[in-house]
Structure formats: C-alpha cells, structure tokens
Amino acid sequence: MSTPIDTADEVLSGEAVAIDVQPLGFFMRALGALIDMVVGWVLFALFLWLRIWLLGVGVIASSIDGILNITAMVVCFVIVPIVMEVALRGRSLGKLAVGGRIVRLDGGAAGFRHAFIRALIGVLEIYMTFGAIAILSGAFTARSQRLGDLVAGTYSQRVRTPKLLPLVPVLPPALAGWAQIADVARMPDRLARRISQFLQHAEKMSPSARARVAQDLVAESSAYVSPQPAAHPEQLLIAITVLRRDRERRALAIADARTEKLTGRRVGV
Incomplete structure (x- = not known):
C-alpha cells in the first residue's frame, strides 16, 4: 500500500532532500497550450493579412507568395515559440497564464x-x-x-505552489541522554529522504498507517544507529534526524574553518 512518502517522481537536492515540485495538471496545461495555439494562429492570420495587403499595393510579386506563406508558418509556429521559451526560461504566454514552466525531467x-x-x-x-x-x-x-516533451525529456512544472513551512525537528527530551552516546552513521539517500518525508506528512496519515510506517523506518535505520534505545518509533526517527542535522552542521563548520585557515596562510605568504 502506498503512503504519502512513496513518491517516485520527486526531485532531490544533493543532500537527499525532496524539493517540493509538482507537474502542471492536464487541464491547466491544456488551457495553457490552447492560449499558445490561439496566439500562434493570430500571428499567422496577421502575416496573411499583411501579405495580402502587400500584394494588393504591388509591393511584393505574386511569384513569391508561396515562399511568404511558408516563411510565415515557420516564424509563427516554430521561431516565435522557441524565442519565447528561451527568453522566458521555459515559459510562454499560455504558461504564464496558468502558472507553468517547462523544465527537464531532473528539474533543471x-x-x-x-x-x-x-x-x-x-x-x-x-x-x-x-x-x-x-x-x-x-x-x-x-x-x-505531450509528444514533444517525451522526445525532448521535459515536462511542465507548476510554479505557483504554496510555500511550505520548513520542518525543524527538536530532540525529544526523553532521548537527550541517549543522544550523548549515540552513533548515527550515514544512511542511504533514499532512506534518509523517506524519514524526512514521513516526519513532514505524519500528521496527515491515519494512526494505523502512521505507526506502521514509523516502525518500518526504525527497522530499516537500525543498522545505522547504535545503540538502539527503547523509545517510541516516531520519537526515535526525530532524534535520528536531529543528530544527522547536527553532525552535518559540524562537518560544514569544520570544513569552513579549514578553508579560512588555508586561505589565511596563503594570503600571508
């Protein structure tokens, strides 16, 4: 049975943190495409009107009428969409209206x-x-x-998403003593991501599913945690997340200190 943490189409950062991105829905994307299609046909109609007017006043010869038609189609249906999408970084008039943007499958x-x-x-x-x-x-x-996305390796991402409040887990007081001696090794990215997502969505899950998923995650993470405390599974997952966060902060602080020290020596030389 799938749960809110079992998402296969998510985009991850380098720290295995799931970035909150969502593909644009079918109907909203169809509406955006309809707007773009109408814009393209309107531009093509304007080109045709301009061509007829230029032919009428004798500015252009009728012998190049076919060339002008092909040129108008290329400009309105190929060049204009490319220029719009590149200039607006994956967006067009239709996508601006519905809140979408074309991105690669990896989110880039x-x-x-x-x-x-x-x-x-x-x-x-x-x-x-x-x-x-x-x-x-x-x-x-x-x-x-659409077919062009499948060939190009892209999709339309929703950009008008509500900002989520970041989850800042706090070490449970009952596990404060255990945290002083605990050793939490580096976990696989997928497991770390699942724990993080479970803590974010736990309140929205049913009690039975919440307890089952928490117990499963504790069992999977037991190989990377020593010693194993006798604690509530969800509290243990919070404590593991806090310890991993503190360890990563210390590692970054040490790396920054080393960089500053090396930079200072080089500057002195």
Missing part, C-alpha cells in the same frame, strides 16, 4: 535544444492536428507530457 532548466525539439514536433501535434495528438499524449502520461 530547459535550454534551446529542448525548446527547438518541442517547437518542431509541436507543429505536427498542436497546429496541424489542432492539439489532438498533444491531448492524447498528455492524457496518458503521468506528467501530462
């Missing part, structure tokens, strides 16, 4: 190559089929990815 910023692939395939799946292929693709993918 998308670049020109991603925008080029998405725009090129978008001509087929959005403009030539009026969004039919994009809708089918988005409806059957976990992150509502």
Whole structure:
C-alpha cells in the first residue's frame, strides 16, 4: 500500500532532500497550450493579412507568395515559440497564464535544444492536428507530457505552489541522554529522504498507517544507529534526524574553518 512518502517522481537536492515540485495538471496545461495555439494562429492570420495587403499595393510579386506563406508558418509556429521559451526560461504566454514552466525531467532548466525539439514536433501535434495528438499524449502520461516533451525529456512544472513551512525537528527530551552516546552513521539517500518525508506528512496519515510506517523506518535505520534505545518509533526517527542535522552542521563548520585557515596562510605568504 502506498503512503504519502512513496513518491517516485520527486526531485532531490544533493543532500537527499525532496524539493517540493509538482507537474502542471492536464487541464491547466491544456488551457495553457490552447492560449499558445490561439496566439500562434493570430500571428499567422496577421502575416496573411499583411501579405495580402502587400500584394494588393504591388509591393511584393505574386511569384513569391508561396515562399511568404511558408516563411510565415515557420516564424509563427516554430521561431516565435522557441524565442519565447528561451527568453522566458521555459515559459510562454499560455504558461504564464496558468502558472507553468517547462523544465527537464531532473528539474533543471530547459535550454534551446529542448525548446527547438518541442517547437518542431509541436507543429505536427498542436497546429496541424489542432492539439489532438498533444491531448492524447498528455492524457496518458503521468506528467501530462505531450509528444514533444517525451522526445525532448521535459515536462511542465507548476510554479505557483504554496510555500511550505520548513520542518525543524527538536530532540525529544526523553532521548537527550541517549543522544550523548549515540552513533548515527550515514544512511542511504533514499532512506534518509523517506524519514524526512514521513516526519513532514505524519500528521496527515491515519494512526494505523502512521505507526506502521514509523516502525518500518526504525527497522530499516537500525543498522545505522547504535545503540538502539527503547523509545517510541516516531520519537526515535526525530532524534535520528536531529543528530544527522547536527553532525552535518559540524562537518560544514569544520570544513569552513579549514578553508579560512588555508586561505589565511596563503594570503600571508
């Protein structure tokens, strides 16, 4: 049975901390794509009107009419989307309206190559089929990815998410004595992430699921904790998190002190 901590599509920082990112929902993404598609067709209509007007006044010859049509399609349906997405760092008018942004699958910023692939395939799946292929693709993918996203390795990330208050665990008083002699070794990133997420979502879980998950996490972490105290599983997980946090802070402080010491010596020389 899955729990709130069993998320497979999360983005992790270098310290195995889950970053709160969410893919944009299917309907919101479809709305953003519709806005972008309307903008593209409006620009193309303006190009056609300008072409007809220039032909009427004799500024351009009718022999290059086909070339102008192709140029207008390339500019409106390929170049403009690429420029918008690169200039706005993964966003467009439609994505600005619905609060989305195109990012890589690992959460990094998308670049020109991603925008080029998405725009090129978008001509087929959005403009030539009026969004039919994009809708089918988005409806059957976990992150509502259209065909261009699947090829480019991107998805639309929600950027209008409420800021979560950071969880600052405090060492339980009952484990203060144990903490003085405890040895908490480095844990696998996945286990450390699961403990952190459990402590964040524990209050939202049912009592039975909360107790079961806490006990399972304590059992998994027992190989990295010595000695094992006789304590409530959830309190023990909090204590482990506090000790790991304090150890990492001490390690960073020692590294900073060494850096300052070496820098001072070099400057003196």
